[in-house]
Amino acid sequence: MSNSINKLIILSLVTLLILPSMMVTGCSPSDIAKVRIGYLLGDLHHLPLFVAIEKGFFQEEGIDVEVVGPFDAGPAEMDAMAAGHLDIGYVGASPAIMSAARGVPLAIISGVNQEGSALVADKGITSIGDLRSKKIATPAPGSIQHIMTGMVLSENNLSFKDVELFPGTIKAPDMPLNLQSGRISAYFIWEPFVAMSVVSGSGHVLVNSKDIWPGHPCCVVVTRDEFLKNNDREVKAVVSAHQKAVKFIVDNPAESKRIGQKYTGLGADVIDSAFSRVKYVTGINNNDLVKFVNGIIELGENGSIKPIITRKEVPEADDFINGIIDLKYLSR
Amino acid sequence: MADLPQLFPTPVAVVVAFKDLLIAEGPAGLPWAGELIGNMLVSLWRVIVGFCLAAVTGVLLGVIAGWWPRARDLVEPVVEIIRPIPPLAWVPLAMLWFGLGFRPAVFLIWLGAFFPILSNTVLGMESTPKNLIEVSKTLGANSRQILFKVGIPSALPSIMAGLRIGLGIGWMCLVAAELTGSNTGLGYLIMYYYSTMEAAKMVAGMLTIGLVGVLAFIGLKKLEDRLVFWRELE
Numbered sequence: 182m183s184n185s186i187n188k189l190i191i192l193s194l195v196t197l198l199i200l201p202s203m204m205v206t207g208c209s210p211s212d213i214a215k216v217r218i219g220y221l222l223g224d225l226h227h228l229p230l231f232v233a234i235e236k237g238f239f240q241e242e243g244i245d246v247e248v249v250g251p252f253d254a255g256p257a258e259m260d261a262m263a264a265g266h267l268d269i270g271y272v273g274a275s276p277a278i279m280s281a282a283r284g285v286p287l288a289i290i291s292g293v294n295q296e297g298s299a300l301v302a303d304k305g306i307t308s309i310g311d312l313r314s315k316k317i318a319t320p321a322p323g324s325i326q327h328i329m330t331g332m333v334l335s336e337n338n339l340s341f342k343d344v345e346l347f348p349g350t351i352k353a354p355d356m357p358l359n360l361q362s363g364r365i366s367a368y369f370i371w372e373p374f375v376a377m378s379v380v381s382g383s384g385h386v387l388v389n390s391k392d393i394w395p396g397h398p399c400c401v402v403v404t405r406d407e408f409l410k411n412n413d414r415e416v417k418a419v420v421s422a423h424q425k426a427v428k429f430i431v432d433n434p435a436e437s438k439r440i441g442q443k444y445t446g447l448g449a450d451v452i453d454s455a456f457s458r459v460k461y462v463t464g465i466n467n468n469d470l471v472k473f474v475n476g477i478i479e480l481g482e483n484g485s486i487k488p489i490i491t492r493k494e495v496p497e498a499d500d501f502i503n504g505i506i507d508l509k510y511l512s513r
Numbered sequence: 514m515a516d517l518p519q520l521f522p523t524p525v526a527v528v529v530a531f532k533d534l535l536i537a538e539g540p541a542g543l544p545w546a547g548e549l550i551g552n553m554l555v556s557l558w559r560v561i562v563g564f565c566l567a568a569v570t571g572v573l574l575g576v577i578a579g580w581w582p583r584a585r586d587l588v589e590p591v592v593e594i595i596r597p598i599p600p601l602a603w604v605p606l607a608m609l610w611f612g613l614g615f616r617p618a619v620f621l622i623w624l625g626a627f628f629p630i631l632s633n634t635v636l637g638m639e640s641t642p643k644n645l646i647e648v649s650k651t652l653g654a655n656s657r658q659i660l661f662k663v664g665i666p667s668a669l670p671s672i673m674a675g676l677r678i679g680l681g682i683g684w685m686c687l688v689a690a691e692l693t694g695s696n697t698g699l700g701y702l703i704m705y706y707y708s709t710m711e712a713a714k715m716v717a718g719m720l721t722i723g724l725v726g727v728l729a730f731i732g733l734k735k736l737e738d739r740l741v742f743w744r745e746l747e
Contacts, residue, residue, distance in 0.1 A: 321709070
């Protein structure tokens, strides 16, 4: 009797130990029927993905995609990729860079957009100086919007220490409501969450991101190194479909906006407003990304923020960026 | 994949992370305390306030509902509907009602701790031995004396068990509460290092939560042994 109970205990302990490791290794990334793509929830920057799906560009290129997204923030998406559950990601350049700096083997295979973010404030705030000791929300620490918040504050002789910052703990889709209800005074975010407050009248664009850093990098298409190595045809097809979609957006803004409405569930006025700030491009300016990486490192070194990426991880930003950008699939 | 420090930090990395977090500057208002201890103090304060509110409201309502059947009939249906809702489901509403930081966290801790305290108090009051009540009546005790000298003392072990469970659940809710809409506390610390993909620091934060939870549990157990001293005599 007690013998069988012992056996039962041992069995359950063994199961307890084995089960998690099975979950980790269970999905080996080889022999994939479909290309698994992720994106961020309601992010209008990722419109090329929606257009490519809607217009059947992926099928035209002979591949089948499975959307495993939407994620509510970039770090979560990059974690899924690091764990091998995602092949292609539409994501901010920053989480991709951060993930690479931590040693995750990945490659940036195309740009998605430039600019397209803004610092939105309630109507009572008319200058950056008014933000002193106010509550400001940004995406995850180290995101482009977080870094640009730091840039715009320091241009006005303020620092992160002069405001009350919520980096990453108020999700992008929750920001407009928090502004409207007066919980926060400002937020720095991507579209369409800028336009939502602008159109509803609860906020206004205090600074457009392109006025802080013209042509600043934003979202990119990223893939795992392993996927890139073993699935040349699929990666090429994804990039071609993406390139077609970006061209389609530039050539057919009206129809693209309708697709944007469908995928974000927002009204035409919001999408119209958002469109005026986003630049859809496939190219990537390496120097901008180098500048961005150096910026994060320096902010950490001079104590403006907690060190996020260090010189130990990225001794030479040039080599690091050139090492992760692989634009050979883009046709010119 | 297993060699990715982003996913699986080594024990050594976690120890180093502990050290780093102890030295790094603490949250606003507590920079001297260090990042780990400072955020822990913030979390602890939230739990103390939320838990005390839950203890007062839960025990009070529990005594009333457990002693007078008519009160129980009023309280029970409402409680039974709200109790199964996980505190996590309240997070968005807590943010809308109470804003950011301290107040929504206290609300969620109160919510998590309140129900176990309430149900255990009700249970304890209801199971007051009938013969004790009868004896007290025979000896001429008035109803107030019966409540305070017989009912509540006999429910005390059950109330203390409820407080212990409530503290545990409150502590768990705190972390959930701090993951969103917060910029201080251990939950925020974990979320921050999740965002910057520093798993070792996340694990250090998680272990701290566990450690503080155990210490609080032991403290409450000690208090219980002192309050319910007669249990040892039986």
